[in-house]
Amino acid sequence: MTAALVLGALLAAACVVLVALPYLREPAASDDVLEEPGELERRQLELAEERDRALAALKELEHDHRAGKISDADYRQLVGPLRREAAEALRALEPRAQAPARVRSDV
Amino acid sequence: MPELGRAALVVTLGLALYAVVAGAYAARNRRRRLALSAQNALIGAFGSTLVASVVLLAALVRNDFSFVYAAAHTSRELPTGYTISAFWGGQEGSLLLWLLILTGYAALAVLLNRRSSRDLVAWVVPVLAGVAVFFSFLVVAVASPFATQVAPLDGRGLNPSLQNPYMMAHPPLLYLGYVGLTVPFAFAMGALLARRTDERWIVSTRRWTLVAWTALGVGQLLGAHWAYEEVGWGGYYAWDPVENAALMPWLAATAFLHSVMIQEKRGMLKVWNVLLVILAFGLSLFGTFLTRSGIVSSIHSFTQSSIGPWFLAFICLVVAGSLGLLFSRLPLLRTRSRLESLVSREATFLYNNLLLVALTLTILWGVAYPILHEAVYGEQRVVGQGYYNFFLRVFGLPLLLLMGIGPLVAWRRASLRGLAATFAWPFGVALAAGLVLLALGAGSSIPGLIAYTFSAFVLASIALEFVRGTRARRALAGGTWPRAFSELVGRNRRRYGGYVVHAAIVLLAIGVAGSSAYDTVREGQLARGGSLEVGDYRLTYVRLDERPAANATEVRAVLDVERGGSSVGTVEAGKNAYTAEQQVSNEVGIRSDLVTGEDLFVIAEQVNPDGTVYLRVFVKPLVNLIWLAGVVFLLGSLIALWPDAREQRRLALRYSRAGATAEP
Amino acid sequence: MIALSVAAALAVFLLYASIAGGGTPMIQPSELNGRASAVTLAGHVVTQPRGDSYGQGLRFELRDIKGGKTERVTVLYTGSVPDLFRKGRDIVVDGRLQNGVFVAERDSLITKCPSKYADHPSTSS
Numbered sequence: 001m002t003a004a005l006v007l008g009a010l011l012a013a014a015c016v017v018l019v020a021l022p023y024l025r026e027p028a029a030s031d032d033v034l035e036e037p038g039e040l041e042r043r044q045l046e047l048a049e050e051r052d053r054a055l056a057a058l059k060e061l062e063h064d065h066r067a068g069k070i071s072d073a074d075y076r077q078l079v080g081p082l083r084r085e086a087a088e089a090l091r092a093l094e095p096r097a098q099a100p101a102r103v104r105s106d107v
Numbered sequence: 108m109p110e111l112g113r114a115a116l117v118v119t120l121g122l123a124l125y126a127v128v129a130g131a132y133a134a135r136n137r138r139r140r141l142a143l144s145a146q147n148a149l150i151g152a153f154g155s156t157l158v159a160s161v162v163l164l165a166a167l168v169r170n171d172f173s174f175v176y177a178a179a180h181t182s183r184e185l186p187t188g189y190t191i192s193a194f195w196g197g198q199e200g201s202l203l204l205w206l207l208i209l210t211g212y213a214a215l216a217v218l219l220n221r222r223s224s225r226d227l228v229a230w231v232v233p234v235l236a237g238v239a240v241f242f243s244f245l246v247v248a249v250a251s252p253f254a255t256q257v258a259p260l261d262g263r264g265l266n267p268s269l270q271n272p273y274m275m276a277h278p279p280l281l282y283l284g285y286v287g288l289t290v291p292f293a294f295a296m297g298a299l300l301a302r303r304t305d306e307r308w309i310v311s312t313r314r315w316t317l318v319a320w321t322a323l324g325v326g327q328l329l330g331a332h333w334a335y336e337e338v339g340w341g342g343y344y345a346w347d348p349v350e351n352a353a354l355m356p357w358l359a360a361t362a363f364l365h366s367v368m369i370q371e372k373r374g375m376l377k378v379w380n381v382l383l384v385i386l387a388f389g390l391s392l393f394g395t396f397l398t399r400s401g402i403v404s405s406i407h408s409f410t411q412s413s414i415g416p417w418f419l420a421f422i423c424l425v426v427a428g429s430l431g432l433l434f435s436r437l438p439l440l441r442t443r444s445r446l447e448s449l450v451s452r453e454a455t456f457l458y459n460n461l462l463l464v465a466l467t468l469t470i471l472w473g474v475a476y477p478i479l480h481e482a483v484y485g486e487q488r489v490v491g492q493g494y495y496n497f498f499l500r501v502f503g504l505p506l507l508l509l510m511g512i513g514p515l516v517a518w519r520r521a522s523l524r525g526l527a528a529t530f531a532w533p534f535g536v537a538l539a540a541g542l543v544l545l546a547l548g549a550g551s552s553i554p555g556l557i558a559y560t561f562s563a564f565v566l567a568s569i570a571l572e573f574v575r576g577t578r579a580r581r582a583l584a585g586g587t588w589p590r591a592f593s594e595l596v597g598r599n600r601r602r603y604g605g606y607v608v609h610a611a612i613v614l615l616a617i618g619v620a621g622s623s624a625y626d627t628v629r630e631g632q633l634a635r636g637g638s639l640e641v642g643d644y645r646l647t648y649v650r651l652d653e654r655p656a657a658n659a660t661e662v663r664a665v666l667d668v669e670r671g672g673s674s675v676g677t678v679e680a681g682k683n684a685y686t687a688e689q690q691v692s693n694e695v696g697i698r699s700d701l702v703t704g705e706d707l708f709v710i711a712e713q714v715n716p717d718g719t720v721y722l723r724v725f726v727k728p729l730v731n732l733i734w735l736a737g738v739v740f741l742l743g744s745l746i747a748l749w750p751d752a753r754e755q756r757r758l759a760l761r762y763s764r765a766g767a768t769a770e771p
Numbered sequence: 772m773i774a775l776s777v778a779a780a781l782a783v784f785l786l787y788a789s790i791a792g793g794g795t796p797m798i799q800p801s802e803l804n805g806r807a808s809a810v811t812l813a814g815h816v817v818t819q820p821r822g823d824s825y826g827q828g829l830r831f832e833l834r835d836i837k838g839g840k841t842e843r844v845t846v847l848y849t850g851s852v853p854d855l856f857r858k859g860r861d862i863v864v865d866g867r868l869q870n871g872v873f874v875a876e877r878d879s880l881i882t883k884c885p886s887k888y889a890d891h892p893s894t895s896s
Contacts, residue, residue: 008114011158015118015151019125022143034137036226045305048761053374057518066583067575070517074525078517340851465780477797487797489811501783632825692854712851713825721825723851
């Protein structure tokens with residue numbers, strides 16, 4: 001009974017210490033602000049996602065074409081718009097970069 | 108030490124409450140130290156729940172019957188393995204297990220993501236903690252596993268149908284699945300709360316969903332195998348509400364896993380994905396509610412159950428709250444890309460989603476119908492198995508077909524000319540398989556024949572995918588065929604793991620169709636020396652054995668089995684009489700043919716005092732493919748789950764570039 | 772597109788509902804009142820079951836599970852008997868009333884309470 005209560009009290013105390021830890025570690029933090037991405041960074045994140053999406057689509061198209069799932073005619077029809085999208089995404093992300101690097105694709 | 112258990116749970120409740128309030132405040136007002144403190148509270152909640160669980164486990168193992176829970180679910184005779192599984196044998200223990208897994212997952216999710224998506228995690232913490240508050244409140248105030256009493260001499264023992272190795276693994280796996288769906292839900296809500304509409308919530312929870320979904324799937328198959336071997340009515344799934352309770356979140360999670368790919372590849376379906384994750388989490392709560400509240404048997408038992416009303420209120424709160432949040436964030440979730448063609452990979456994913464959701468909702472309707480009818484008309488009405496079987500065919504067979512079509516259709520816009528070329532092979536295989544099966548007499552069941560033809564089509568298209576991929580890889584990188592194959596799978600784990608899972612689903616379909624559409628059953632009373640013929644089997648009743656076991660008396664009828672005129676061994680079927688629990692259970696005899704996957708399944712329905720037995724015997728073709736499907740399913744999931752270093756690097760690059768991981 | 776699919780699913784559903792009807796009623800012995808249509812009967816076994824379920828049939832009496840009503844009905848049952856079936860259990864059985872006896876469909880008996888993994892609300896605490 002008493003042992004159980006003592007253990008319970010110890011557990012509670014340990015948890016209080018754990019919760020207070022960030023304040024114990026930095027009693028007087030110079031910055032207590034939770035950083036979050038600003039408008040620019042969020043826009044960049046979205047652009048990066050778009051770029052990855054376009055590159056992945058190109059990669060998959062290459063894969064399917066090489067595997068014979070997509071005929072040459074279909075490939076030619078589809079690859080143009082995809083390349084354009086990828087290029088646009090890259091350009092939007094890095095305005096100063098020159099022509100987009102050649103897309104590496106591996107199966 | 109029941110006091111320690113109770114105290115630990117109170118600490119959990121306190122920490123969870125703190126994490127909700129402090130976490131929400133910190134996320135709203137951007138307080139870094141407070142956000143960290145809330146995260147620590149969530150981690151601490153796991154620690155204190157663990158302490159409570161250890162206390163309960165110790166009481167069960169030490170047969171401490173001053174714990175009401177131990178006395179109600181164990182006895183002195185019960186083997187130690189089953190005293191451990193008694194942990195989840197009753198309501199209070201299962202709730203504690205829910206809480207333990209929830210806090211464990213929450214701690215892990217926070218630790219894994221607190222660096223990479225700091226702004227997101229700040230909002231995920233209060234959501235996770237909110238769910239933990241509900242469950243810890245239940246075990247503290249409503250259904251405490253630490254109620255005490257004056258210890259009786261012996262406990263009441265565990266329900267004999269739970270005294271089985273499957274029952275040691277089946278419930279924890281289901282809970283791992285149910286609870287696992289909380290994490291994607293919390294990240295989706297966290298993203299909406301934080302107004303982050305990028306894909307980080309999907310990227311961080313992809314594996315969680317997959318793990319939860321795998322656990323639910325494997326757990327259900329184990330449950331089906333348990334029903335098949337132990338419950339002994341000759342089937343493995345009966346559309347019982349308790350079974351449907353696990354099937355529905357699994358189906359919703361399946362839909363989610365597929366539609367998430369559309370968002371990743373095309374940036375579409377953002378709202379739909381959030382809806383699906385809400386549906387999956389809501390259904391996993393509803394599943395727990397169904398199995399735990401007693402509402403299945405009647406509204407009357409529901410109002411008498413202690414936790415039912417709480418659960419219902421919580422489910423309503425979660426659904427209303429998350430839908431309201433989603434609605435308020437709709438403007439952020441607009442997509443720019445559109446579906447370009449109805450003949451494209453995206454479109455097949457969309458059809459797959461609609462069918463899966465339709466199937467889920469019809470099952471939900473079947474489960475809820477008796478309850479709703481009773482609430483409105485005062486009289487329960489039940490829908491029979493016919494209802495479920497009808498919809499399984501109507502929605503399930505097209506789904507099966509889509510598994511074969513999807514992988515072969517190009518993204519964005521597939522040309523009909525190209526389609527004809529890609530489908531030539533699988534279509535030919537399916538046609539040939541259908542004709543051969545028809546010649547063999549499979550036409551006795553039209554749905555069965557359709558299922559088999561579709562299965563052949565899917566298997567052929569999956570095989571084609573692997574062959575073409577390997578050939579292309581070898582042409583590109585050279586090397587041997589096996590090397591090209593393993594490189595292909597290793598470099599596209601999610602895609603090819605997915606195909607392996609598809610193959611497992613096909614095996615499942617073949618096994619289900621074989622054992623339900625093409626089975627044979629005979630029954631009859633046999634005296635010693637008498638025999639019974641079923642299909643090409645002949646069973647002869649040799650003798651009746653009676654022997655004592657650890658906590659039961661076993662009675663077995665021993666039967667000689669002949670097949671096609673030659674002896675193939677014996678089968679035993681009978682009953683166990685459990686002493687402590689004063690119950691009798693059927694113990695069926697099963698003889699599996701591992702080459703054809705066929706089972707001879709013998710139930711001794713009645714053992715008479717004069718030594719005669721009444722037998723019911725099934726021949727179930729291909730039923731073992733269902734269990735094989737479980738192994739293949741697990742293999743496929745593991746392939747898809749296995750960490751992909753290149754993908755991790757790519758993601759790290761994406762997020763570091765965008766500044767989302769800014770270090771202090 | 773989505774609206775179209777929803778409409779299609781609804782159509783299939785209505786088609787089924789119109790063919791198969793809305794399920795069978797699930798009632799208690801006190802609600803039987805001589806009604807002779809096919810029903811699912813849920814009740815509490817009050818007498819020791821007698822007879823052979825694979826011979827002349829098993830006979831036992833049911834009353835309401837809850838509510839204190841005293842009406843009883845005799846059930847005649849053949850076929851498979853679940854492990855947990857005995858006096859004092861709650862059961863569910865399909866069938867119809869014939870000459871004052873509820874004649875059950877073969878193999879339709881299900882025990883209600885602990886038949887499945889702990890789906891009953893705990894009564895111990």
